[in-house]
Amino acid sequence: MPAHTTILNRTILERLGLRSPVIQAPMAGGGDTATLVAAVNEAGGFGFVGAAYLTPAQIAERARDIRSRTALPFGVNLFAPQPDPAPSPLLDEALARVAPFFAELGLPAPIAPAHAGDPFAGQWPAVLDSGAAAFSVTFGLPPADTVQAAKARGIRVMGTATTVAEAVALEQAGVDAVIAQGSEAGGHRGSFLGDPAANLIGTMALVPQVVDAVRVPVIASGGIMDGRGIAAALALGAVAVQLGTVFLTCDEAGASEAHKQAILAAGEDQIRLTHAFSGRPARGILNRFMESVEDPDKPGAVLPFPLQNALTRPLRTAAAQQGRAEFLSLWAGQGVRLARRRPAAEVVAELLEGTGSAIRRLAGG
Ligand SMILES: Cc1cc2nc3c(=O)[nH]c(=O)nc-3n(C[C@H](O)[C@H](O)[C@H](O)COP(=O)(O)O)c2cc1C
Incomplete structure (x- = not known):
């Protein structure tokens, strides 16, 4: 991006260890492969690893x-420590609700998921020793000692x-x-105060209010897919942006082919x-599994996090292997129509170039 795009705050970016305002979001579950992170970095962005589902050895x-x-430099992200889930009175109903899909994929009947305890404390030393230049959390506050x-x-x-x-x-x-995560964002809501399904503030409204409320730099996230979105986020006072969906359809991304194809075919009105x-x-993109499990006529059959995640994991793994998008968690943000199949280097180059040209256009140049 040309130096005259003065809306960029180079000093703050440098203080954060960023070479440009483009951050590739952590995407726990395998989207953010080492190849993706490296390609983003080499092209001028900053890549993150979503390590929440990784063991300490896998993080290393x-x-x-x-x-x-x-x-x-690259970043590593974890889910902040979570309280143990309360035993759910809905267990039988939750198992019954997903059992037909297990059968359809040829899997043994689902069993009650076990909670092995919160993984954060075990993961943290591996993050600290990983050589990462940045550490981010979602779902809560980073513990003071970390x-x-x-x-x-x-x-x-x-x-x-x-x-x-x-x-x-x-x-x-x-x-x-x-990182101010607007409600357009793909993947999990990062909320930790109040009801995460009720606090749905869009990026456009959230970013300037956060910018006014804190002294630390703000990174905008959610629904940003191109240089126009980045320029808008910078205009709202963000110093950088964190993008997930636009990187998920990259050649280097580890999302399943069925997930990538679903994103490329989806419209913004299918994102729920x-x-x-x-x-x-x-x-993510509305599919049969979401519709059946959250049937409004038969509510209350979902276990608390992370038990439901453990319950559905075998189904999602088999669905990815069999290319069955109707059973996959097709995480995607509302900017989905702007996704393209490309190498990550092209995405980063276009994001940086597009930001520069959007800013020049606005400046009348
Ligand atoms: C597949 C996927 C996985 C994600 N996993 C994480 C994660 O592990 N940690 C995290 O902080 N954010 C995660 N996010 C949210 C992103 O950090 C970011 O807020 C979001 O992707 C921004 O919206 P966008 O997808 O519209 O760009 C994930 C997003 C996606 C699409």
Whole structure:
């Protein structure tokens, strides 16, 4: 992007360890492969690994893989520690609701999911030793000792907010930047205060209110797919943007082919919020599984996070192998129509070029 695009705050970007305003979102579940992160970095963006579902050994391995592909800095993201889910009185109903789909895919009947305890404490040392330049959390505040330990090693700490109150809480917890996640965003809502399915503030409304409420830099996230969206986010006061969906259809992304094809074929009016896959609200493309599990005529058959996630995992794994998009969690944001099948380097180049030209257009140049 040309230097005269003065809306960019180079000093703050540098302080955050970013070479441009483009951040590739962490995408737990396999979308953010080492190849994707490295390609984004080499093209001028900043890649993140969503490590929430990885074991400590897998985190170390992924970080090694990234470091072998790029010398440029990358980030690692975790889900903040969550309370243990309460035993659910809905267990039998939840099992019964998904059982026909297990049978349809030729799987054994679903069994009651076990909760192995919150993984954060086990994952954290691997994150600290991963060589990451940034650490971000979603679903809550980063624990105080992790903020201190990260900062002592020069690792930037970021947290996800979906409301002004969450942004203020993150600032008080010591983060270096707040990621303001609008309701357009693909994947899980990062909310941790109040009802995450009720606090649905769009990026356009959320970002300037967060910018006014905190002193730390704000990163806009949700529904941003091209340079026009980035220029808009910068105009709202964000210093950078975090994009997920636009990177999911990249050649290097680890999303299943069925997921990529579903994104490329979807329209914005097919994108819904659902608890059906994990027990936490997340945004994705409406499919048969979502419609049947959250049937409004038969409510209340979803276990709390992460039990529902564990319950549906075998189904999602088999569905990905069999190319059955109707049973996949097809996470995608509302900007879905702007997704293209491309190498990540092209996406980053176009995002940076598109931001520059949008800003020049607005400046009348
Ligand atoms: C497939 C997928 C997985 C995601 N996983 C994570 C995650 O592990 N951690 C996180 O902080 N955000 C996660 N997100 C949310 C992103 O950080 C970001 O807020 C979102 O992708 C922005 O909206 P967009 O998809 O419209 O660009 C995920 C998003 C997607 C699409």
